[in-house]
Amino acid sequence: xxxxxQDPGPFNxxxxxxVAFNCTYSNSASQSFFWYRQDCRKEPKLLMSxxxxxxxxxxxxxxxxxxxxxxxxxxxxxxxxxxATYLCVVAMKTSYDKVIFGPGTSLSVIP
Amino acid sequence: xxxxxxxPKYLFRKxxxxxxxxxxxxxxxxxxxxxxxxxxxxxxxxxxxxxxxDFQKGDIAEGYSVSREKKESFPLTVTSAQKNPTAFxxxxxxTSTSGSGRETQYFGPGTRLLVL
Numbered sequence: 476x477x478x479x480x481q482d483p484g485p486f487n488x489x490x491x492x493x494v495a496f497n498c499t500y501s502n503s504a505s506q507s508f509f510w511y512r513q514d515c516r517k518e519p520k521l522l523m524s525x526x527x528x529x530x531x532x533x534x535x536x537x538x539x540x541x542x543x544x545x546x547x548x549x550x551x552x553x554x555x556x557x558x559a560t561y562l563c564v565v566a567m568k569t570s571y572d573k574v575i576f577g578p579g580t581s582l583s584v585i586p
Numbered sequence: 587x588x589x590x591x592x593x594p595k596y597l598f599r600k601x602x603x604x605x606x607x608x609x610x611x612x613x614x615x616x617x618x619x620x621x622x623x624x625x626x627x628x629x630x631x632x633x634x635x636x637x638x639x640d641f642q643k644g645d646i647a648e649g650y651s652v653s654r655e656k657k658e659s660f661p662l663t664v665t666s667a668q669k670n671p672t673a674f675x676x677x678x679x680x681t682s683t684s685g686s687g688r689e690t691q692y693f694g695p696g697t698r699l700l701v702l
Binding site for chain 1: 674
């Protein structure tokens, strides 16, 4: 089983739609959680951290369920500029700050 | 502006040739990382360094080598022993102090390596 799993998509949604991405992780020792965004042929960039109580940043809402080892990202009122691949990222403390990137979920927002 | 730079943007390697990818950061970060990304796969860790003059193998270190002589620089050499080097190579850095946010990694723009 992969350490971090995501639905690869692609998700094709119309502008203005709400879309949700799911992510599961296998190591219960995971401590920190993030969503990164990666545009085509570009580097990943931090979108938001994910906190235990859930958190929101504008149109983006992230949720964490430690018991189920599950993370989600909700995008409301999708914009064309949201088209990208969204990477679920999990971090844990080992001999170093181990960070594991999921394979990503591709989103295309259609006019 | 603070950030991470990688060069070149594209690199072509001939069979049996060693090539070196550059990574420089002026964020004053202690930790630096090299990842490889293949289509449809997540980032895989090649090497990491938490402090100058120290580095450790990641999950796929075979066929690669690194050095960390300066805090700002973490070059990656793809050796001829790496039989399938075609990929997108990403360098990242992060603070390595305790406390929240230390795991947040900031990436350079990447280098695409192609084999001729």
